[in-house]
Amino acid sequence: MLLLFAFILGALVGSFLNVCILRIPKGGSIVSPPSHCPSCKTAISFYDNIPLISYLVLRGHCRECGTRISPRYFLVELLTAALALALFDRFGLGFGFLVSFVFICALIVISFIDLDVRIVPDVISLPGILLGLSLSVIGYFIISGESTVVPSPVSSLLGILAGGGFLLATAWIYEKITGVEGMGGGDIKLLAMIGAFLGWPSIPLTLFFASLVDYVVGIACMLATGAGRRLALPFAPFLCSGALVYLFFGDALIHFYLPSS
Ligand SMILES: [Zn+2]
Numbered sequence: 001m002l003l004l005f006a007f008i009l010g011a012l013v014g015s016f017l018n019v020c021i022l023r024i025p026k027g028g029s030i031v032s033p034p035s036h037c038p039s040c041k042t043a044i045s046f047y048d049n050i051p052l053i054s055y056l057v058l059r060g061h062c063r064e065c066g067t068r069i070s071p072r073y074f075l076v077e078l079l080t081a082a083l084a085l086a087l088f089d090r091f092g093l094g095f096g097f098l099v100s101f102v103f104i105c106a107l108i109v110i111s112f113i114d115l116d117v118r119i120v121p122d123v124i125s126l127p128g129i130l131l132g133l134s135l136s137v138i139g140y141f142i143i144s145g146e147s148t149v150v151p152s153p154v155s156s157l158l159g160i161l162a163g164g165g166f167l168l169a170t171a172w173i174y175e176k177i178t179g180v181e182g183m184g185g186g187d188i189k190l191l192a193m194i195g196a197f198l199g200w201p202s203i204p205l206t207l208f209f210a211s212l213v214d215y216v217v218g219i220a221c222m223l224a225t226g227a228g229r230r231l232a233l234p235f236a237p238f239l240c241s242g243a244l245v246y247l248f249f250g251d252a253l254i255h256f257y258l259p260s261s
Contacts, residue, residue, distance in 0.1 A: 002093065003085060010084025010101075011051035014077035017105060021076065021112040024121050039067035051077045072112075080108060083244075090248065096149035099135050100247060103197045107240040110190060114236035120186025125193045129160055132196025149247070151199025159195025162203040167191050187235050194243045201254060202246045209242035210235065 016030075023030050035044045042064040048054050055074040062069060083104050091097045106128050113121055139150035151159065167188040195203050218233060246253075 003088060006088035007081045007085045010081035011077045013084070013101075013105060014080030014108075015049070015051040015073075017080055017109050018073050018076050020109045021116070024109070024123060025113055025117045025119065037062040037064060037067060037069075040065035052081070076108065076112065080105065083108075086248070091149055095139060095143045099139065099197070100149050102135075103132070103247070104244065106193070107243060111237040111240045114186075114234040118234055120184070120190050120236045122186070122189065125186065125189040128193035129189070129196045132156060132193060133160065136196070136199075151197075155199035155201070156196050158200035159198060159203060160192045161195070162200045163195030164188055164192035166203065166207075184235075187239060190236055190239055194239065198243060198246055198250070202243065202250060205246050205250060205253065206239060206242035209245045210238040213241055214238045 019035065020030050033043075035049055036042060037044065039062060042062070048058065048063055052074065055069065055071075055077075058069075060069050060071060060074070061067065084101060087097055087100050087104065091100060106124050110120055110124055113119060133153065133156050136151050136153045136156035140153050143150075171188065191203065191206070194206055198206075214233060214235060217238075221227070221233070
């Protein structure tokens with residue numbers, strides 16, 4: 001029953017994340033105007049705006065004009081719902097679930113905006129850094145203890161420095177050597193945000209997974225498109241995937257490599 005609740009909550013929030021993904025890059029308001037068909041501008045009535053279900057009922061078309069609606073709306077709702085379910089199953093209903101759910105919502109919005117327009121929005125990552133640090137302080141001093149997800153304030157602060165600092169240094173050295181700008185500033189702020197939410201040990205593992213997935217996907221794209229050289233892929237979705245892997249499996253991985261700790 002509670003699992004179903006987590007799934008429905010995730011789908012509802014996912015529906016809102018779709019709006020954020022669409023409107024944040026345009027700098028528009030995320031609450032008004034109400035959702036409308038991008039083609040015929042008809043406002044979408046509440047019964048056609050039910051997460052997941054409406055898309056299936058309407059078979060991915062606008063009720064008014066029949067224009068095809070991108071399956072991505074459905075995908076984002078399903079992804080958010082599935083992750084909410086997995087987080088709930090993993091961490092139970094509590095502070096850890098709340099913090100990690102807010103965190104993955106930020107990751108989803110950032111990933112899809114980066115895929116769309118190749119920008120990691122500062123309006124998410126910068127407040128995200130502060131929010132992650134604040135939540136670790138609340139977790140440490142007010143909720144105290146029980147949660148294994150929320151890092152200590154010191155770990156969170158070190159995470160921001162490790163995430164931001166490491167990439168800044170790498171980008172600086174890369175630029176000095178090659179004369180080309182390497183990793184974007186947006187990715188640096190994103191990694192600082194990941195460090196704020198997950199603590200400093202997450203940084204090396206997140207970077208490792210992100211680079212690994214980037215490499216594999218890059219090769220796959222080369223083979224699929226027949227391109228001669230590796231394409232420059234948006235890196236934020238890979239960093240976000242790496243952070244997700246750490247969120248779910250970080251503990252297990254750290255204990256596997258450092259059994260004594
Ligand atoms: Zn329409």
